[in-house]
Amino acid sequence: MPSVRSFEVGDVDAVADLFQRLLRKSAQPAGDDLKTYLRALFLDLTDRDPDIRSRVHVRDDGSVSGFIGVLPVQMEFEGRPVRAANCGTFACDDRESDPFAGARLLRDVLSGPQDFSFTETSNDVSTDMWRSMRATVLGPYSLEWLRVLRPAAFALEAAAGRMSALRLFTPVVKAADALIARRGGKSSWISYTPLAGKADAFADVAVDDEEFATLSQSFLAQYPLHPAWDNATLVAMLQHAKRKALHGERVQHAVKSRTGKAIGLYLYYGNPGGIGRTVQILAAPGQESVVIDCLLRNARERGLVAMRGRTQPILLNAMIGKKCTFLHASSTVVHSRNPDLLAAMTNGHAFLNGLAGEGWTRLIGDRFG
Amino acid sequence: MTDETRTAIRAFVVENFLFGDDSHPLPADLSLIDNDLIDSTGILELVSFLEERFAIQVADADIVPANLDTIDRIAGFISRKQAT
The missing domain is CATH 3.40.630.30 (Gcn5-related N-acetyltransferase (GNAT))
Known part of the structure; x- marks a missing residue:
């Protein structure tokens, strides 16, 4: 049966291939530069919060068919520590043969230990999926x-x-x-x-x-x-x-x-x-x-x-x-079960996007060799 | 598994995936996937509905066509969940 598990070093090649094909829309094979970068970003940086990890969707045969890149962000809300998961990179294969893979992957990530999850780079399809999970689109952050x-x-x-x-x-x-x-x-x-x-x-x-x-x-x-x-x-x-x-x-x-x-x-x-x-x-x-x-x-x-x-x-x-x-x-979308956090975000009291998003990574705007 | 369960599922499908068009025959063994009635977004809406309406917990591993591709399968899945 297909499953969802944490992203590991052995998945880097497969995830780089998904990234290249589905997000960069390129027929060229993923190069070492991209592979090294995905490892540095989604494996090395997550040491800051080992419970909040990027996740992969795995087929019956063990091959990787989907990926959500998760960057843990330590935040502070009115002086209290808060754990956030920045879930920007979302790619899923096999839409024809397994149309529910993306749904399983997103549900898994959003049910993690974080206080809230967010993305600032959600396209229309992803946004609909997040909304189906009772997520909220932040209009003033999405322009x-x-x-x-x-x-x-x-x-x-x-x-x-x-x-x-x-x-x-x-x-x-x-x-x-x-x-x-x-x-x-x-x-x-x-x-x-x-x-x-x-x-x-x-x-x-x-x-x-x-x-x-x-x-x-x-x-x-x-x-x-x-x-x-x-x-x-x-x-x-x-x-x-x-x-x-x-x-x-x-x-x-x-x-x-x-x-x-x-x-x-x-x-x-x-x-x-x-x-x-x-x-x-x-x-x-x-x-x-x-x-x-x-x-x-x-x-x-x-x-x-x-x-x-x-x-x-x-x-x-x-x-x-x-x-x-x-x-x-693209949209900034947030998911949380904490009404106070949600209220802070919908009222514009949160610092999101840019550095508190994916804008600082090479995935946005850089070329990979 | 009761007719009432099937009726509730059918009503949800008509309302959310057929935009209220109840002239669609929608037989209980019709594949929602093969007929492009449900996709990754739709399945999340369906799962939320099932959890709320039938007071069951749907695990990520349960979200597979074998459980959720037809009205019959969905009704059977609900019965099994409620029995455990």
């Missing part, structure tokens, strides 16, 4: 924000994603954007003009992983439900996030006042001419708007054509008036 910085170049970049030859028109669209910029005026949702404001009083400075981790801790404390990372854990995660070849160069900055006091942080990836991807924005209470302004200015100065990222309720409020567009690509 992608997009701010266009150079409208003509953004349109070209978006189209060139499907037809790269269109990039031959880059000089033309640069001229068009220069013309739009010269006309000046107020920002609209299709053009961006940095306006004088509070952000002028602050500077963006590159920070190393240690400083980023230390500052993150101070900004996280405002959330009643937040990860209880120590610096070593956060630094290790930032090491994972060092490279995202598909998303571009990493920019890891603190926003500081003239006296050197940090009011926020941002971490994004992007190259000139491309669309930047924000993994994390963190700010001192009430300073979110300034930090977002600094992020957008930096991206524009570096020649990016647009910025995007995942919403959190506190950022959503700060983005009102900044001419962002909001879209839905």
Whole structure:
């Protein structure tokens, strides 16, 4: 009879194959780089909570037909320790011959010892499955924000994603954007003009992983439900996030006042001419708007054509008036039997997504050899 | 296994997988999988329904076509669970 058990070293090759075929939609066999990474992420990191493990679905013959990658996250809710399971990577084979395999796997994971389970990368099929398990979709955490910085170049970049030859028109669209910029005026949702404001009083400075981790801790404390990372854990995660070849160069900055006091942080990836991807924005209470302004200015100065990222309720409020567009690509879904935890999450009092999700891993945005 | 059990299961299937279309003949031995009436999502809804309606505990290992692919099999599964 098929069964579900913990992910083990001997499953790495099979899971890498599932990942490559079902999630990356690639016919190429999984390489050693991906296999090594899956082992590092889902086996080595889980030492932090040995009871919360990634799980595999196994056929009668012992071969692996499904996988849910689980990253244990130690969290804190109103001062009390809470165990969370971040269940982002979900792949299941044999939909024709065993249509219930995914259901068995998800039920098994959600019945684990954690206080709550969540994913920030749930597609529509997974979301329906989670909902069937009485999970809750967090709407304000499930939107992608997009701010266009150079409208003509953004349109070209978006189209060139499907037809790269269109990039031959880059000089033309640069001229068009220069013309739009010269006309000046107020920002609209299709053009961006940095306006004088509070952000002028602050500077963006590159920070190393240690400083980023230390500052993150101070900004996280405002959330009643937040990860209880120590610096070593956060630094290790930032090491994972060092490279995202598909998303571009990493920019890891603190926003500081003239006296050197940090009011926020941002971490994004992007190259000139491309669309930047924000993994994390963190700010001192009430300073979110300034930090977002600094992020957008930096991206524009570096020649990016647009910025995007995942919403959190506190950022959503700060983005009102900044001419962002909001879209839905994947959902943040949570499952818990604890009504207080659920209430904290549905009321926007939880720090989820980005670093408290899968955004820091190489599985999002990196290329594997 | 009673007609009442089968009727309750049938009503659930019609309501949730046939969107209320009760003109479907839905014989008790019709495969819900082969006829694309149920998938991974649907089975989780069905299991939640069975646990609540019939006060049984469904183990992950129970979620197999042999137990849940037809109305007859589901009714038999409920009987066995209630007998233990």
